[in-house]
Amino acid sequence: MNRFNQLISPRFVYRCLNRLLPWCLSFSVILLLLGMGLGLFGVPPDAQQGDGFRMIYIHVPAAFLSLGIYSIIFCCSVIYLVWSLKIADICAKASASVGALYTLIALISGALWGKPMWGTWWIWDARLTSELVLLFLYWSYLGLRLSIREEKRAAKAAALLAIVGMIDIPLIHFSVEWWTTLHQGATLLKFSKPSIATEMLIPLLIMLAGFSFFYGTILCIRMRSELLKREWRSLWVSEIVLNIQLNTKA
Amino acid sequence: MILNVLYSVVCRDITLYCQRRGEWVVPLLFCVMMVTLFPVILRSDAILIAKWGPAIIWLAVVLSLIWSLEAVFRLDYQEGILAQFVMSPYPLPLLMVAKLVAHGIVIGLPLLILAPLLGFLLQLSPAVLSALGLTLLVGIPSLMLVGALGAALTLGLSQGGVLLAVVVFPWMIPVVLFGIQAVMSVANGGALGAEILLLLAMLIVLLVTVPKAIATALKISLG
Numbered sequence: 001m002n003r004f005n006q007l008i009s010p011r012f013v014y015r016c017l018n019r020l021l022p023w024c025l026s027f028s029v030i031l032l033l034l035g036m037g038l039g040l041f042g043v044p045p046d047a048q049q050g051d052g053f054r055m056i057y058i059h060v061p062a063a064f065l066s067l068g069i070y071s072i073i074f075c076c077s078v079i080y081l082v083w084s085l086k087i088a089d090i091c092a093k094a095s096a097s098v099g100a101l102y103t104l105i106a107l108i109s110g111a112l113w114g115k116p117m118w119g120t121w122w123i124w125d126a127r128l129t130s131e132l133v134l135l136f137l138y139w140s141y142l143g144l145r146l147s148i149r150e151e152k153r154a155a156k157a158a159a160l161l162a163i164v165g166m167i168d169i170p171l172i173h174f175s176v177e178w179w180t181t182l183h184q185g186a187t188l189l190k191f192s193k194p195s196i197a198t199e200m201l202i203p204l205l206i207m208l209a210g211f212s213f214f215y216g217t218i219l220c221i222r223m224r225s226e227l228l229k230r231e232w233r234s235l236w237v238s239e240i241v242l243n244i245q246l247n248t249k250a
Numbered sequence: 251m252i253l254n255v256l257y258s259v260v261c262r263d264i265t266l267y268c269q270r271r272g273e274w275v276v277p278l279l280f281c282v283m284m285v286t287l288f289p290v291i292l293r294s295d296a297i298l299i300a301k302w303g304p305a306i307i308w309l310a311v312v313l314s315l316i317w318s319l320e321a322v323f324r325l326d327y328q329e330g331i332l333a334q335f336v337m338s339p340y341p342l343p344l345l346m347v348a349k350l351v352a353h354g355i356v357i358g359l360p361l362l363i364l365a366p367l368l369g370f371l372l373q374l375s376p377a378v379l380s381a382l383g384l385t386l387l388v389g390i391p392s393l394m395l396v397g398a399l400g401a402a403l404t405l406g407l408s409q410g411g412v413l414l415a416v417v418v419f420p421w422m423i424p425v426v427l428f429g430i431q432a433v434m435s436v437a438n439g440g441a442l443g444a445e446i447l448l449l450l451a452m453l454i455v456l457l458v459t460v461p462k463a464i465a466t467a468l469k470i471s472l473g
Binding site: 133136137139140143144147148150152153156157160161164165168171172174175176178 | 409
């Protein structure tokens with residue numbers, strides 16, 4: 001247990017994040033550039049959708065990670081509520097705004113893609129609606145955190161909110177699906193996922209990895225600053241701050 | 251023993267609500283005003299009103315219920331009674347359910363009676379009216395449970411009511427969707443089908459899980 005405590009001490013985590021950051025950053029830049037290059041120029045246009053299909057390389061990674069990050073927040077929240085590990089809460093807090101951003105990117109890119117392909121920016125389809133509700137879940141999480149001044153209460157209340165929200169996601173999806181299947185059949189949205197060709201799949205996977213590393217980069221930066229903010233009383237923080245001041249003067 | 255305690259909690263809350271009439275009269279007024287606004291907007295177009303009337307009434311009930319739920323814990327929180335509840339030897343989830351029962355009797359029941367009357371005003375058919383009453387009978391307790399969880403999380407915050415609505419909104423979507431869907435299918439000449447059963451199933455699941463979550467949230471909010 002002692003060893004474990006050492007592993008999660010703020011100072012150690014800060015150092016790890018410092019180490020990880022350049023790797024995450026370089027990987028995300030390389031992978032995103034490579035994926036975009038391949039996706040834009042390397043892959044032939046789609047037989048039906050032409051060049052429009054290239055939106056997939058933004059849309060799918062963002063949509064995938066929007067849900068993935070919410071599950072990370074959920075796991076962190078459970079860990080925080082059960083073992084009250086502060087690092088878990090910091091991770092959840094740092095993840096939430098990136099998750100909301102990815103959800104927004106997924107919605108906007110989806111709208112841009114939908115206009116030429118389906119002839120409409122937006123349609124109240126099950127998947128679109130549940131993605132929108134996911135955005136609302138992120139917003140209510142962020143809103144609750146913003147509204148509670150007291151650090152500990154904000155952390156715990158937000159954790160509970162995230163857990164209830166996670167349980168709610170399948171319910172929402174199911175209810176929305178039920179509602180759309182009653183209201184309208186698949187008229188516009190006969191868009192069953194095609195088994196994608198391998199040469200189109202590879203840039204998609206690269207972009208997915210790039211988006212993940214980008215999330216990791218932002219996570220490192222935000223967790224670092226949050227750690228400094230919360231531990232401002234401790235010695236190691238003042239050492240770091242002093243070092244930075246000395247460097248800038250020299 | 252425990253039943254006596256719960257009964258006394260219910261009685262106490264009802265007495266308090268009788269003393270502070272604003273807390274349950276104002277949401278009811280809000281509900282009535284919101285529903286009467288719609289025929290004016292729809293220019294008393296009978297077809298449109300008949301089509302959308304049930305959904306409008308459902309929405310009005312949902313909104314007034316959310317606004318009313320902010321008050322469930324407010325006074326007890328300010329006077330420190332809530333801390334006593336948390337420290338008492340009796341199970342906190344059950345005590346909170348008792349409080350919600352009192353709230354249901356004082357605000358839920360009048361809303362339940364009011365909804366068909368408002369439906370009468372919108373000239374809905376008897377079949378639709380009964381479907382409206384039935385779905386609200388199942389829907390209101392679910393909404394109250396979910397709303398009370400939001401109220402427990404946002405206890406004593408300055409943004410209070412609006413924050414509560416924002417927090418609770420995503421959780422209420424399934425209940426509201428199924429409730430409105432059930433009434434609309436009756437209004438379109440169908441029968442009350444699987445939706446009401448799904449609503450009932452959701453109520454049972456919420457009844458088992460949410461009180462515990464409310465208790466946890468209260469403990470978090472009280473620190």
